[in-house]
Amino acid sequence: MIVKVNGENLELEKSLNVTDLLIVAKAEQPEYVTVQLNGEFVEHEDFAKIFVNDGDEIEFLYFMGGGQLG
Amino acid sequence: MKADDFLDITDVVCPITFVKIKVALEELNDGQILEVHLNAGEPIQNVPRSLKDEGHKILSVEDLGDGTFTLLVLKGGLS
């Protein structure tokens, strides 16, 4: 099956939950990333429960803060 | 035909010519007429076309014979 992650196609052998997808897709900082599945936000507490299917579009949205610590 | 307002732009060059006319037309309502006194050369070559592109109608162009022209512009005449 093929899903789109951040606009790029990713081939998967089988359906994965979001937690595993973050690893397979090499997401940076998976604990702090915001995930969108087909346009809707997925809450962190649901990452293990939600599975992706063929044709799904996933976005990883990252914090970008700037120059200073804290 | 009597104009509702008059503008002399013989003292400026393009594109300030068009800028001044545009701002003067903003003060008028659609259907009102602006009389413009402008120079031969670039102004008379560029201004009428630019005004048409913005939806205004050129009612008349008069060569005054001294290197200047008079234009009568109908605001929104082409809309």
Added chain:
Amino acid sequence: MDNLTNEQLERYSRHIILEQVGGIGQKKILDAKVLIIGTGGLGAPAAMYLAAAGVGHIGLVDYDTVDLSNLQRQIIHQTKDIGKAKIESGRETINEMNPDVQVHTYSEQVTASNIRDIINDQNYDFIIDGTDNFPAKFLINDACVLLKKAYSHAGIIRFQGQTMTYVPDKSPCYRCVFPTMPPKDAVPTCRQAGVLGVMGGVIGTIQATEALKYVLGVGELLTGYLLTYDALTMTFRKIKIPRNKKCAVCSKNPTITELIDYEQPTCSFGA
């Protein structure tokens, strides 16, 4: 508003020629008030372009002084300004660029106790978040939602940047996308990871573009979108983001109804 002078007609001629601007639009820009919080990598170019455009009132908020390492990207400051307060250096540059602009300076860090007063000082129409830390970013977002002010959020790092625009009651806010502040040290900063100087220029200028479009009432804003930019691949992506029905500050049942000063947690996420 007074008529434009001959000098202004010439100075802003390239704006006035635009169908969507005209003399009427330029007068709107001259009447506009934009607050820029942080005159660094993002705020510096944003301030300069807004000054050039003729925004009549520009507020600059920064408590820092100009440092040599700033000059690689904070182009509103020059070598001779090292050691000077950033707001003073910023004000000088703007005054030299355009006498039509009045600069209002605030030599402070935004906090829950002063941000309302700063925003209300000139009743700013639009706010630009040019800050470089998450407590400020979350505070600015919450303040703009509570005070119903439109604003532009942005961030840059390495060769990347992102930005989104918030318009009250019409779009998602920053917290819709990022509900909770990350812990300290969780997210790399420019000091640790570096940033290509121009990144602030590209993204900061986009923020200024959004401010001008908002003032003029033209085009489509980045409301409901997160625009991301990767300079290495030269890719822009416009990611559609919905309003978060559970957003703590902008949803129908907000849990954040007052401004507080955020301390970034140093332990686990969400603590």
